Amino acid sequence: MLNKISDTIYYFPNQDDKDRPTLGLVCGDQYSLIIDSGNSTQHAIDFLLEIENLNVPPVKYMVITHAHWDHFLGMNEIDATIIVNSLTNELLKKWRNYTFDDKSLHEYVGNNEMSSMCMEIIQSEVPNRASFKLRSPDVIFEDTLTIDLGNKICIIERINATHTDDSTIIYIPDEKVIFLGDCPYGTTTNSLFHYKQSLLLPMIEDIQKFDAELFLLGHESICDSNEMNIFWEELTTASQAVTSSSLENAVACFKLDNKRGPNDNELFFIKAFVNDYIIQSQ
Structure with missing residues (x-):
């Protein structure tokens, strides 16, 4: 509702x-x-x-x-x-x-143009797929x-x-x-x-x-506003700790800067920022 x-x-x-x-x-x-x-x-x-x-x-x-x-x-x-x-x-x-027939959908998934979840939703929740545009x-x-x-x-x-x-x-x-x-x-x-x-x-x-x-x-x-500010604070604090593709160094930097270990959200964000360094280096 x-x-x-x-x-x-x-x-x-x-x-x-x-x-x-x-x-x-x-x-x-x-x-x-x-x-x-x-x-x-x-x-x-x-x-x-x-x-x-x-x-x-x-x-x-x-x-x-x-x-x-x-x-x-x-x-x-x-x-x-x-x-x-x-x-x-x-x-x-x-x-x-x-086009949204089954053969085309499987091809898009195979080519990484579409997720398997997307294909399944289309198959179950989009009627008239043969003519869908x-x-x-x-x-x-x-x-x-x-x-x-x-x-x-x-x-x-x-x-x-x-x-x-x-x-x-x-x-x-x-x-x-x-x-x-x-x-x-x-x-x-x-x-x-x-x-x-x-x-x-x-x-x-x-x-x-x-x-x-x-x-x-x-x-x-x-x-x-309070929940959103906490979200921004956790994101920015995690980001400031990451300067390389080393998760170990990022966690150590976080502990040094904040005098505590990261909470679960912050650790998740730290890993994501470390992954960004890995992506940029590829």
């Missing part, structure tokens, strides 16, 4: 067992805006059915936060103006050329875009993030709510999960320039 943040903002919580990210709904006096369309036709349908139970203005816009399949594969089901940044648009072009976005922006839903402003901005280069965030100033998609997360390259250390501080600065009190993340749902 939809969770209510305020009279004008709702979210459909993430479901890790189905690889479903958080989806958002922002309502103005005239129109509503959806944030991400879900990982499949069925995910989008489930979301729309929940929206139908609300007395809200018609959905006019949909913003896709980045070009990862679990955030956009439901877009065909939603009758709205699709908004993406220019890099997301380029990345989606590949998906618009895909991903829609094209309607509005393509470069850096920032402002949408007025009727006494409800949404600021849409592309940022360089540790998760993807095409990350888009959505800020609602009067509510001090920001939808981050997956941008604060790391990524996987050559089977190694890593955090792009060079992008960490610029990303945090880009997010913190917005006066936000509630943060919606793709796979954690909602965090308040």
Whole structure:
């Protein structure tokens, strides 16, 4: 079911067992805006059915936060103006050329163009796969875009993030709510999960320039300012300890600088920053 943040903002919580990210709904006096369309036709349908139970203005816009399949594969089901940044648009072009029969899906998985989880979700939650073709976005922006839903402003901005280069965030100033998609997360390259250390501080600065009190993340749902600050602190403290591809040296440096050992989150982040050094050296 939809969770209510305020009279004008709702979210459909993430479901890790189905690889479903958080989806958002922002309502103005005239129109509503959806944030991400879900990982499949069925995910989008489930979301729309929940929206139908609300007395809200018609959905006019949909913003896709980045070009990862679990955030956009439901877009065909939603009758709205699709908004993406220019890099997301380029990345989606590949998906618009895909065919979704079993033979093609197995080829994409074999070529590492698609995960096996993505294939399984498509097979089980995208009907009419033989004729399925991903829609094209309607509005393509470069850096920032402002949408007025009727006494409800949404600021849409592309940022360089540790998760993807095409990350888009959505800020609602009067509510001090920001939808981050997956941008604060790391990524996987050559089977190694890593955090792009060079992008960490610029990303945090880009997010913190917005006066936000509630943060919606793709796979954690909602965090308040205190929880988000702890997350940033653990990330930055871990990053400062890593100056090479040596995990042993990074942990020793962390202990020296902080007069304690890393907690579980910090150790996870330290390993991810070490992996970033390994990726950069390959």
